[in-house]
Amino acid sequence: MFKHIIILIATVVVSAFAHHLNGAPHVASARLKGGDVDGNITFTQLDDNKVRVQGTIIGLTPGQYGFHVHEKGDLSNGCASTGAHYNPENQPHGHPDDKERHVGDLGNVEFDANNIATIDFVDSVLSLEGDHNIIGRAVVLHERADDFGRTNHPDSRKTGNAGGRVACGVIGIQSGV
Numbered sequence: 293m294f295k296h297i298i299i300l301i302a303t304v305v306v307s308a309f310a311h312h313l314n315g316a317p318h319v320a321s322a323r324l325k326g327g328d329v330d331g332n333i334t335f336t337q338l339d340d341n342k343v344r345v346q347g348t349i350i351g352l353t354p355g356q357y358g359f360h361v362h363e364k365g366d367l368s369n370g371c372a373s374t375g376a377h378y379n380p381e382n383q384p385h386g387h388p389d390d391k392e393r394h395v396g397d398l399g400n401v402e403f404d405a406n407n408i409a410t411i412d413f414v415d416s417v418l419s420l421e422g423d424h425n426i427i428g429r430a431v432v433l434h435e436r437a438d439d440f441g442r443t444n445h446p447d448s449r450k451t452g453n454a455g456g457r458v459a460c461g462v463i464g465i466q467s468g469v
């Protein structure tokens with residue numbers, strides 16, 4: 293019995309230490325702001341190389357709005373200085389489920405009749421570590437729906453033709469460093 297407890301404690305200590313050595317942040321978050329829009333988005337690294345994206349945003353009329361991770365966490369000129377969609381693999385713009393997409397392509401968020409968007413999905417391309425690390429970059433909400441690169445508009449395969457940037461925020465480490 294006593295031996296088992298010792299082993300259990302040793303296992304917990306070793307795994308906690310191993311994780312610490314690994315240095316992987318577990319949770320990141322961003323405060324999304326712009327005009328009347330205000331929100332908070334949390335990114336949680338799951339064990340199976342996926343990231344759960346959760347949050348609430350208020351302030352837009354009912355409908356779909358493009359939602360991306362942009363390459364820079366630079367708000368010196370507002371959302372305009374966050375650069376293009378985060379695209380380390382040099383792919384065309386797409387739908388989150390497409391094979392060809394920007395790492396930052398998170399599709400649309402939907403605002404309801406109370407002007408609230410409730411977000412909860414899992415993405416298998418984003419990461420809080422390694423080659424697709426989004427920490428220090430920005431989340432951006434747009435004025436229109438993202439068309440996922442599926443229309444003939446000249447911006448469709450670049451930005452989803454989602455229009456101007458309504459709100460944004462820098463993604464920072466929240467816990468698990």
Ligand code: CU
Pocket residue numbers: 358359360361362377432433434
């Ligand atoms: Cu965008």
Ligand code: ZN
Pocket residue numbers: 360377384385386394396397450451452
């Ligand atoms: Zn894109």
